[in-house]
Amino acid sequence: MQLKKSIFALVVSLLFIQSASFASSSEEGNPGTDLKAEIKQDIQHHLMDAHDFHLFSDKETGAHYGFPLPVILWDNGLQVFMSSKFHHGESVAEVNGNYYVVNHGKIYKTDESGTLEFDESHHALNEKPFDFSITKNVFSIIVISLFIFWIFSSMAKSYKNDLAPTGAAKFLEPLVIFVRDEIARPNIGEKHYRKYMSYLLTVFFFIWIVNLFGLTPLGINITGNIAVTFALAILTFIITQATAKGEYWKHIFWMPGVPVPMKFVLAPIELLGVFIKPFALMIRLFANISAGHIVLMSLIGLLFVFNNWFARGAFLGLTFFLSMIELLVAFLQAYIFTMLTALYFGSAVAEHEEHH
Amino acid sequence: MEKLVEQFSVGLFFWHTLLFLGLMFLLRKFAWKPILNSVTEREESIREALNSAEKAKAELVALESKNDELLKEARLERDAMLKAARETREKIVSEAKGLAKTEGDKMIAQAREAIENEKAAALEELKSQVSSLAIQVAEKVLRKELGDAKRQNELVSTLTEEINFN
Numbered sequence A: 001m002q003l004k005k006s007i008f009a010l011v012v013s014l015l016f017i018q019s020a021s022f023a024s025s026s027e028e029g030n031p032g033t034d035l036k037a038e039i040k041q042d043i044q045h046h047l048m049d050a051h052d053f054h055l056f057s058d059k060e061t062g063a064h065y066g067f068p069l070p071v072i073l074w075d076n077g078l079q080v081f082m083s084s085k086f087h088h089g090e091s092v093a094e095v096n097g098n099y100y101v102v103n104h105g106k107i108y109k110t111d112e113s114g115t116l117e118f119d120e121s122h123h124a125l126n127e128k129p130f131d132f133s134i135t136k137n138v139f140s141i142i143v144i145s146l147f148i149f150w151i152f153s154s155m156a157k158s159y160k161n162d163l164a165p166t167g168a169a170k171f172l173e174p175l176v177i178f179v180r181d182e183i184a185r186p187n188i189g190e191k192h193y194r195k196y197m198s199y200l201l202t203v204f205f206f207i208w209i210v211n212l213f214g215l216t217p218l219g220i221n222i223t224g225n226i227a228v229t230f231a232l233a234i235l236t237f238i239i240t241q242a243t244a245k246g247e248y249w250k251h252i253f254w255m256p257g258v259p260v261p262m263k264f265v266l267a268p269i270e271l272l273g274v275f276i277k278p279f280a281l282m283i284r285l286f287a288n289i290s291a292g293h294i295v296l297m298s299l300i301g302l303l304f305v306f307n308n309w310f311a312r313g314a315f316l317g318l319t320f321f322l323s324m325i326e327l328l329v330a331f332l333q334a335y336i337f338t339m340l341t342a343l344y345f346g347s348a349v350a351e352h353e354e355h356h
Numbered sequence B: 001m002e003k004l005v006e007q008f009s010v011g012l013f014f015w016h017t018l019l020f021l022g023l024m025f026l027l028r029k030f031a032w033k034p035i036l037n038s039v040t041e042r043e044e045s046i047r048e049a050l051n052s053a054e055k056a057k058a059e060l061v062a063l064e065s066k067n068d069e070l071l072k073e074a075r076l077e078r079d080a081m082l083k084a085a086r087e088t089r090e091k092i093v094s095e096a097k098g099l100a101k102t103e104g105d106k107m108i109a110q111a112r113e114a115i116e117n118e119k120a121a122a123l124e125e126l127k128s129q130v131s132s133l134a135i136q137v138a139e140k141v142l143r144k145e146l147g148d149a150k151r152q153n154e155l156v157s158t159l160t161e162e163i164n165f166n
Helices: A002-026 A033-047 A136-161 A168-188 A193-214 A226-243 A246-253 A260-305 A309-349 B002-007 B010-145 B149-162
Strands: A052-058 A063-068 A070-074 A078-082 A093-095 A098-103 A106-110
Touching (some): A078 A093, A136 B010, A193 A226, A193 A260, A193 B010, A226 A260, A226 A309, A226 B010, A246 A260, A246 A309, B010 B149
Antiparallel strands (some): A052 A063, A093 A098
16 A cells, blocks of 8 residues: 555656656747647657756756766777766867767767768768766666665565565565566476576566656656667577577577478578567567657647647546556566566576477 | 667667676675575475474374273273172172171071070979969968878879960
């Protein structure tokens, strides 16, 4: 009950604060194409990573609220400076005689006046230095990782005094057991599941908690970023291949139980499948979370496009309903990612005695 | 797709991989291992407790049946003892009765004999006293009527012959 209440409070605050950020940005705007374009731009901006932690801004006065983050570039040596030098992408940053400018979330090398050359499809042609900045997403991952570590290490400590779960363990233990008994054991098998538990538990709770943070008014979008889901999928891929047994490779290159010509046909398909599986993992998580963010933000945006209390009420209700759905999706996507990962691990260590 | 590739941030990929792996190794050491160990330990202790409870229950049942058996045996023994006691009592009583009867009979017979004897003695005495009384009476009468002692004795003996005491 407590939990339900706090989730409710979270969703309500999400609605109001995000609404407030739109309200401040559209007060003077005449409802019409300007506002729609602005909302679209805001959504685009939200989906992308940023070099500073931006909470909300007042477009009337041009004031931004948030805090800068460190920018780390590799451009003939390490260049480190705070993102405040960009003045929210509005000015050229000068560091050790190099000039940098931000365009669509990317840092480009430029000259003193910030010239950018574009090709016909509006892609900047300037040189891009290697960007290892502590961006908004990196910063959020650090904070959330610390949070996860704090929660679970304190949970582990709580068992030292009493084997029965207490405090946070009461709520989290069923989830840990769920991952072990419903995801790992049936898919990997009793014999091998133990060595994968650390990865499965970490990936499950990481995705779930990050998804939940994505629903807060902080406006962070980590699992809706392709680089993050790519990193997670590639880890699944590497662990699968690294721990695979002979049977796994045999099933890919020389499928047992089928005629020889079929073996030649199946081999490339199976090999392709090896790469498609993690690719699907990456796209699924990315697409689900970004879609959720786009839909929610569009609905909140629509509250300001319609100058009609009935429509606004309806959209508020719809936004609330979809926020609830997103809470479910946050869990579901974590579950699906972990479940499929476990399935791939299971195929890597399967012994296939029962078939053939 | 092209947009995705263009938006792909190597820096974020790098940091995320690093942070995620770091988180995983830290959690493995400080969270997952102790948590899973405690959970397994608890599950085992629960299983053990259940097993021992089951065992204790079975033992209790065995004990109960043993108790029942003992009780049954005790009851049988008691019954046998009671029966034996009853028999003994009856025997003793009947023996005592027999003994008392013979003793009584004997005593009655003795008493009867004694009574007979006494009665005979008494009769004898009565006879002698009556005879002496009669003699005295007769003497007194005869003294007056008969002076002669010899005549008197003849008379007495004929008289006593005539008197029948039955």
